[in-house]
Amino acid sequence: MEATRTSVPQVSISYPQDSWAEFENIITEKENEAKKVDSKLVITMEDGMQASRVMHISSTHQPPLTNQMATSNIDSDGKLYELKDQLVLLATLVAMVTYLSGLNQPGGDWKPQEEGGHVTGDPILRDTHNHRYLIFNYCNATAFVSSVVVCLILVMLRRNSKVWTVLLWVVMLLDLVALMCSYGGGASRYALTTIFVMALASPILAYIVYTFIGYLSLTSHPDNIMNPRNTNTGYQEKEKIEVLMLLATFAFTISYASGLNPPGGFWRSTQKQEDGRLLHLAGDPIIHDRGLRRYQAFFMCNTTALVASLLIILLLLDKKLNRTISARFLAVYGLIAVALMGLMGAYAAGASRDTLDTAKVISLSAAVPACVFLQLALNNVFRWEVIKNMRDTFCLWSRKSSSAGDEALADPALKNTCFFAMVLASFAVCITYQAALDPPGGLWQDNLDGHKIGQPVLQTTNPARYWLFFYSNSAVFVTSLLVVMMVQSKFLLTLRTLVASMVLDLIGLVIAYAAGSARDASTSIYFVAMIGLVLVYAVVHIVFFIGGVNENVVAEAEQEKLEDKRQVLLLIVILVAALTYQAGLTPPGGFWPANDEKLGHRAGYPVLVDTYPHRYTAFLYCNAASFMVSVALILLVNHKLYWPALRCKALHVCMAVGMLALMGAYASGSSRDLKNSIYMLMLVVAVSVSLPLRLAIFWYIRPHRYSIRLQDGPRTRRQRVRGLGGIDKEKDEEIEYLMLLGILAASVTYQSGLRPPGGMWQEDSGAYFAGNPILHDVVKRRYDIFLYSNSASFMASVLTIVMLLPLTLTNLEWLRRCLPFHAADLKWPIWPVYTAILLDMLGLLVAYTAGSTRDWESTRNVICIIVPILLYIAAYAAVPIWMDTRRKHPRSPQSLSMESGRQMLPLFSS
Template structure:
């Protein structure tokens, strides 16, 4: 299901925004550039992308009706459609990411060395795989031990494939617009910095192809048990680091500094672990250790989820920064260089390094979270949590620096950041006060239980109450996961939309506007401000929800915070996101009002459906 959703999302976006962009100043304005210059290549891209999109939608449909269609024994329709969607996406990437047949052949040929690398590790592992710590084949433990690595590797492969596909179709530096028939639709960086572009292209292509191969090979149990796919995933992540370092800047020294950020994170975590484990050695085994191991795995999954979010956002924002790129060399500008770098160099550097620090920290943490010997002590001594919080604040600062060209607006965003931080600290202090009361209450309950046992009293009502509490805890945990996913979705949408606002950006200077500034700001300032502040509120509320839920999920049952603050923040988040959509998707206030009013029939339908279903359940219970 996850793979099909990812393929459908990427194929849909690429179909509406094909590689090469659109004509602007000719009679065919709005038509794709690629069909006129490379018709065969465009047709190959179009049909591959369309096949991928249709196959992914069918795969999603089969997943939804999996049990009803009785396809448990007939796996070919589901897996066949998924593989078809993946191969179609690979073909679309090969056709759309470059403009000559030689490089297209190289991209398609990359699948061979990736497969060779995987099977070479397979043969090298050989008989050692038998001794790996998995349960007996067919047992519940065996299935769980296989499912967890598969889910994590699948998430990481989807992350790498999403960002690599979008970066290949929309390369850093942009594409030539109307600069002659020989250049239109081609990557600017290929002309101005050919070596740098080729290094980026091959790093990005290896990451994309490796991700697709990993998705297909996940069906092989031996590759999962022998950790071969995890090793391939680490290679994939290193390729993303190389592509980001080369594509996000235009000079070698800055690329080296960017890679050094990832090295700094790894060194810090290792040093933190070494100093934190010098005097903490224990060999105790038992039921308590199993509980701690389960909690450790939950924390690992949460950290991976948050870091995947941060890496996805920062990779795209780093390669295509806010303000866009210069498309020509006129007036002293340099084609392919960020507009923000020339207009506001200090602001651009603040955005660049905050975004780069967040990306490198995220990828470094993901690599550490793939190794049990590193993420175990790293989570216990909170080294990984420190890096995660630093990466989140880097993401917030990058948003503040890149989402607006005005100092006053950035200050307002930073004030929102301060409010979010103060709210988190306040909740943490309140939680400490509640913890002492809970501990006292639990100690009294324990004493009462012991007294009842000594007196020989039956505790059947107590068992019923424990079962109810367990059910409520399970529902609360499911709600927390739902809120976490909703917060991640809203944060990703708000972050990218804030850096690339609706209406686009000015590409030239003159007539009272400045290159890199939002077009909507000069056309309708009130509408832009409504969009900007609503979007910023949604982003900050999403970060608040994520941080609060992380704190709740990583604590024991007796230390967990109530869910109502997260519900309130999520309600504010969704309302702000709705306001940002209504303000940014239209250009007149009547349509804005209609977009807001569309919420009413949806809510009415949900309420009617709720009462209708509730009445049916009551009638069914009465007949019983």
């Protein structure tokens, strides 16, 4: 018995070797009984000494039997619980896009040159299309608050919590309905576009109602639920659904934001012809008057991508998808193709204004399927013996060059760190890329007083602050690109290098935010002090908590729950940090375009400072508090502190404060009148009151839930720990990394292509036309470099997504019937994906250097930033090794050299 116990240390149970046949008979009888009456098998266990008298079935022992047993034990909320990470990502991204859309509303803001009694910085849409403004404003605010509520529910969601699951479904469906209504109210101004949106939105709304009714029927008849999520095939299916959810979420959010702010900008004033007929209203899209067909093509393609991605999300979340996966399989991938084609069509229509540039962008779009067919051809060519041997030799050499990274990745802790480093680095690339192309303070609109049109205002008015922001932002961008390449190539990939890169990213973001969001030194100091206060509070809370808790006794199940919460919290705070970083650098209302000594306006300063000072102050400090709390939480949620911090609820308190500050910033920055402010405050108060009420309900029902959980029998665990599961699991994780990178790069290049650096002309002149890029007429060569590099990066990202989609297929029988010449492996090789990723990153770097600066000296400095960053990462990793070697130096050189080889891996993986 003792030998048996020690042979299976992770299973806390043993089986008597002399009665194994009798034990198998008992299991078979119980299994047949469970199939007949659909009952659960109650499992009890007291301790390891009584294991021979107690029957216990583990999730890691006897996998086939456990999978069958678990299928009958899955409740109706299993799928939502298993897709927790993806729902968190969906909710936070929706909160991000609605937050930014509420602060920078469609139609633009009134400028100081306009007459008619309008207050500078007020929304134009409120005066020209009041009904559309009200629909957009209230629906967008509802969607934002609903997304925040979804995040808070998901943090506390557990299995067998049917009340919370029904509430989650209601809030999610309300969120999606509000998003469709706000898009229709804010993106459309004309009859044709309104009819098009209504025609596409009506089936979506009907399907949402059908899905919710079907979900209620399933919860009322749990015997009809078939959820093989816990079988071996189910876990593979879950991994594929996660990747598809990731793609659909980003396609939905970028198409939503681009539809509300179409390329070319908006008219700043209402104009009429000489005979009195209306030409256009203020707030209408400029591109509609300059190129009607181009605008219609952009709007229809973008809206089609929005609706297709929303349908994908609904199909993937549908409970009955598990029973009819083969019937809806083609529908999901067909909608993905429609969404990608819609995004490429909208990009080609909106990224340029002349036919030649559009033709070049379309040629890049045509290159995507050409590369796919070329890949298929190369896949067959590489079966030739000579070329196959050359490829195998190159692959063997590349594996040897990254063998240290492969060995280090054997540690699950490093695997998890790699994943979140990839998430942080990818989002850092996105937000710093956009911040450099649209810098804080705005851009000059004229060539007066020694400045040039299209150059950053802050560079002239406050050069020290601007260059501090610019180089800090550029350092984060370059560092994040290096992290992405390190994770993918496994070169210099250790825990220390990842930590060094992440710390440098966070420090750079804090410095860039403090320099770009404020205009005086005291405010910048206050912002930096906020993160110190959060860290001090959390550490003090943890210290007092640890003093009264025996942290040496921790159940394995509790550790897994805490790890689950840690991952959810990390996703939320990373996305909130990205959101508030963008909003802080480009506050609502815009910036003053020029100095006005009579009125006291200063170029580059926020308009709301003078028009609504109290609202701006509330927005500024609430947004800064949310950003600094998010950065502090990223630092606190590590493997050293996360267990006591989560158990003592210190991180939950900080996250709740950050979310409330986020809603306060939205309420103060998105509205200018009392009515809208009251509505937003009511929503904020409702969420604030629900937090303590939710906690009270949770603590009240906790004992009852625990007693029910003891009677529920065995349940397979959520396989959330990375680095475990064999080669197939590692391949799925690799696909997830690459898909995340491709989707984020596609989203940022899509938005930047539609809104290029330098801004747009707002009025017609003899030398230019309204809606055209300023950089195109001022520095044509730099604009061409940016446009083609950004377009190449966007198309390479789409190519990456297209090449990864076949790797997400789980059932290839239908493909074999379509392609009978493939007899064996129909899945694509992954090596061309790395080529596309490399081109993608190079295109991003070139577009960043071309669009973020106006002189070649600054461009050279951005490229040279990579040298000190590499030196810093190398020093961070080398100094601890050198210190550890010096401590062991008194030994003989032979023993020291042998021991250093043995200690290298544990040092990097600890």
